[in-house]
Amino acid sequence: xxxxxxxxxxxxxxxxxxxxxxxxxxxxxxxxxxxxxxxxxxxxxxxxxxxxxxxxxxxxxxxxxxxxxxxxxxxxxxxxxxxxxxxxxxxxxxxxxxxxxxxxxxxxxxxxxxxxxxxxxxxxxxxxxxxxxxxxxxxxxxxxxxxxxxxxxxxxxxxxxxxxxxxxxxxxxxxxxxxxxxxxxxxxxxxxxxxxxxxxxxxxxxxxxxxxxxxxxxxxxxxxxxxxxxxxxxxxxxxxxxxxxxxxxxxxxxxxxxxxxxxxxxxxxxxxxxxxxxxxxxxxxx
Numbered sequence: 431x432x433x434x435x436x437x438x439x440x441x442x443x444x445x446x447x448x449x450x451x452x453x454x455x456x457x458x459x460x461x462x463x464x465x466x467x468x469x470x471x472x473x474x475x476x477x478x479x480x481x482x483x484x485x486x487x488x489x490x491x492x493x494x495x496x497x498x499x500x501x502x503x504x505x506x507x508x509x510x511x512x513x514x515x516x517x518x519x520x521x522x523x524x525x526x527x528x529x530x531x532x533x534x535x536x537x538x539x540x541x542x543x544x545x546x547x548x549x550x551x552x553x554x555x556x557x558x559x560x561x562x563x564x565x566x567x568x569x570x571x572x573x574x575x576x577x578x579x580x581x582x583x584x585x586x587x588x589x590x591x592x593x594x595x596x597x598x599x600x601x602x603x604x605x606x607x608x609x610x611x612x613x614x615x616x617x618x619x620x621x622x623x624x625x626x627x628x629x630x631x632x633x634x635x636x637x638x639x640x641x642x643x644x645x646x647x648x649x650x651x652x653x654x655x656x657x658x659x660x661x662x663x664x665x666x667x668x669x670x671x672x673x674x675x676x677x678x679x680x681x682x683x684x685x686x687x688x689x690x691x692x693x694x695x696x697x698x699x700x701x702x703x704x705x706x707x708x709x710x711x712x713x714x715x716x
Contacts, residue, residue, distance in 0.1 A: 431509040433516055434527065435479040436490035439497030439563075444490040445478070452523060454500065459523045466519040468510060476517030479504050483527060483535040485514050492536070492555060496658030498563040501527040501535075532559065547675050554671055554687070558664045561695040567716050571696035576711060578689030583620070590704065592712045601704035620703050659700050663690055 438444050441454045452459050466476035480486040483501055492499055503525050506518035533556050540552035573589060580587055592598040667686035674683040693701065697713050704710035 431507075431511075431516060431518075432503065432505050432524075433479040433481050433509075434483045434486045435477070435502050435504045435521070435523075436486045436494065437500040437502060438495040439500060440495070441500065442495075443477070444494035444499070457523055457525060461521045461523065463520045466508070466510070466517055470512060472513030472515050474512070474517065476519060477506070477521040478515050478517045479506075479509075479521065480515060481511075483531060484538050487532070487535055488539055489514065491661075492559050493562045493658075493661055493664060496562065496660035498559050499532075501532055503527060529560075544672065547672065550675070551668070551672060554668055557691060558668065561691045562660055562664060564694065564697050564699075564714050566695060567697035567713070569697075569713060572693045572698045572711065572713065575689040575691075575693030575696065575698075576701060576709060579693065580689075580709065582685055582688035585620070585707075585709075587703075587707045587709050590708055590710050592704075592710050595699040595712045595714075598700050598702055598704060598710040598712045601710055602702045605704060620709065659702055660694060663694075663701070667691070 436444055437450070437452075437454075441450055441452045442448055443450055450461055452461065461477055464476060467474035480489065486501065487499065490499060502523050505522045505524050506516075506520060508520065509516045509518040533552075536555050536559065537548070537552040540548040540555065544551040569591070573591075576589055592601065663686075667690065670679065670681065670686045671683040673679045674681050674685070690701070693711070697716075699712045699714040701709060701711040
């Protein structure tokens with residue numbers, strides 16, 4: 431039985447972040463044998479995968495670790511199918527799926543989710559998928575992008591580069607520990623106010639039996655739920671973009687996209703308010 435499995439950027443299984451032992455390059459590669467639950471549940475023990483790329487991405491997310499997902503065609507001789515998933519005790523990785531295949535899957539999902547706005551929302555999701563792959567490494571371009579992002583959001587803040595993502599995170603956490611409300615207010619000012627308004631409106635709309643909207647809403651929630659700042663930034667930008675297209679919020683669709691997407695595309699690991707009127711950021715390791 432063939433199908434497709436999503437991995438994180440460091441080649442872990444995304445839901446439980448299981449270490450697979452795969453280096454991302456050796457193909458074909460057989461994952462370690464595991465116990466498989468033969469029961470009727472859709473989610474159960476075993477190597478999980480899906481029949482098509484669209485289903486795999488809608489479950490695992492486009493950027494499950496704050497980085498672009500890796501999609502692989504897989505094969506198993508002992509797989510069982512349960513609901514939208516398949517699982518096996520042994521799984522062979524056959525080949526990496528190329529960018530065109532992933533983009534086609536995103537466009538297919540977008541047609542189900544976004545109706546008349548499907549094309550432009552697919553373009554936006556694909557752009558974030560590309561950016562979160564961090565294809566470039568240019569500190570000057572990151573700083574330029576962040577300045578553009580601050581201007582688009584009407585924030586007159588300063589920038590500070592940290593030596594690592596952990597250092598930036600620790601600076602934010604230290605502030606949160608001593609002044610939690612101020613730290614979260616700064617986070618809201620940077621990335622969330624319009625996004626939360628959009629979320630609330632979308633939730634109300636989905637509750638009126640808009641099944642496709644509910645699916646996209648749940649998927650975006652999952653993509654942002656890994657507590658990755660990059661995943662949150664992409665979620666907020668996309669949510670605000672769609673809400674502005676629908677007229678749910680009074681803002682331009684690009685407000686949370688301008689500059690920020692470029693900064694990630696040029697190698698930014700994290701961006702986060704670390705002091706009053708100060709935006710901290712760090713690069714990924716080259």
